[in-house]
Amino acid sequence: MSEHEAPRVLIFDSGVGGLSVAACVHERLPHASIVYLADNAAFPYGSQPESVVIERCCRLIVKALEQYPCDAIVVACNTASTVALPHLRAITHVPVIGVVPAVKPAAACTQNQRIGILATPATVRRPYLDELIQKFAPHCRVERLGHPGLVQWAEDLVRGLAVPQTELNSVLARLRDADVDAVVLGCTHYPLLLDSLKLSLPQVKFWVDSGEAIARRVASLLVQANKTGDAINGDGTSPVSVAIFSGKPPEGIARYMAELSLQPERVIGDWPGSS
Numbered sequence: 001m002s003e004h005e006a007p008r009v010l011i012f013d014s015g016v017g018g019l020s021v022a023a024c025v026h027e028r029l030p031h032a033s034i035v036y037l038a039d040n041a042a043f044p045y046g047s048q049p050e051s052v053v054i055e056r057c058c059r060l061i062v063k064a065l066e067q068y069p070c071d072a073i074v075v076a077c078n079t080a081s082t083v084a085l086p087h088l089r090a091i092t093h094v095p096v097i098g099v100v101p102a103v104k105p106a107a108a109c110t111q112n113q114r115i116g117i118l119a120t121p122a123t124v125r126r127p128y129l130d131e132l133i134q135k136f137a138p139h140c141r142v143e144r145l146g147h148p149g150l151v152q153w154a155e156d157l158v159r160g161l162a163v164p165q166t167e168l169n170s171v172l173a174r175l176r177d178a179d180v181d182a183v184v185l186g187c188t189h190y191p192l193l194l195d196s197l198k199l200s201l202p203q204v205k206f207w208v209d210s211g212e213a214i215a216r217r218v219a220s221l222l223v224q225a226n227k228t229g230d231a232i233n234g235d236g237t238s239p240v241s242v243a244i245f246s247g248k249p250p251e252g253i254a255r256y257m258a259e260l261s262l263q264p265e266r267v268i269g270d271w272p273g274s275s
Helices: 018-028 050-067 078-091 103-109 121-125 127-136 149-158 165-171 173-177 190-200 211-224 253-259
Strands: 008-013 033-038 072-075 114-119 141-146 182-185 206-208 240-245
Touching (some): 008 018, 018 072, 018 190, 072 078, 072 211, 103 114, 103 127, 103 182, 114 121, 114 127, 141 173, 149 253, 165 173, 165 190
Parallel strands (some): 008 072, 033 240, 114 141, 114 182, 182 206
């Protein structure tokens, strides 16, 4: 890809959660073109064996790069980032960025030293979360909450279904009772639920996710690689050049992406590269 062309970024997730990261990347790098790749045929990754996540993540990303050469890869999935990054970095020269729960910035901004970590059940159980807390928030009371429903509720938003607010209020009662003033959104799906989360936990002052940090890292890597050409992405109208789904595209996905200012030029479903 010529340095005079718009840079292209591949954003990968098991579902629609990575769209929250894509929105941050687009806001920071409006000239960049985005390829969105979702392995929704294997959604959710948290219930898959690690070997399956590694194999599918690596195979799909490599196949996508063959068709859509990119200047940076964002693995916008906590599960895949935890288990697949070393394997992916070993098979591609393209820089790879993963996500981790934003414990460090939450510990820096909390005023009462009470932090909530909202994540998937799989992320809550992983030792690396213990390590993040011990390293960055040893002075804080940390309340972890993993619930399988939140990811599905975020996926359902794409189809126009409302978040079940009463049920969400019940799910978040532990964080409310713990009087946390900062909440880590430890899954890329969760920023999509932010309006509903704020209704459930009005006392929370700080909602912290990894999207902006990832976008800054992408920008830095593109500068280092001299891939910051000032050409406009695609035809200048579509931030996402293509949205690829390994399974059937979610109903309403183009409309939902447009609401996030991520109108895709094309949506591809049941992608042949996923088999």
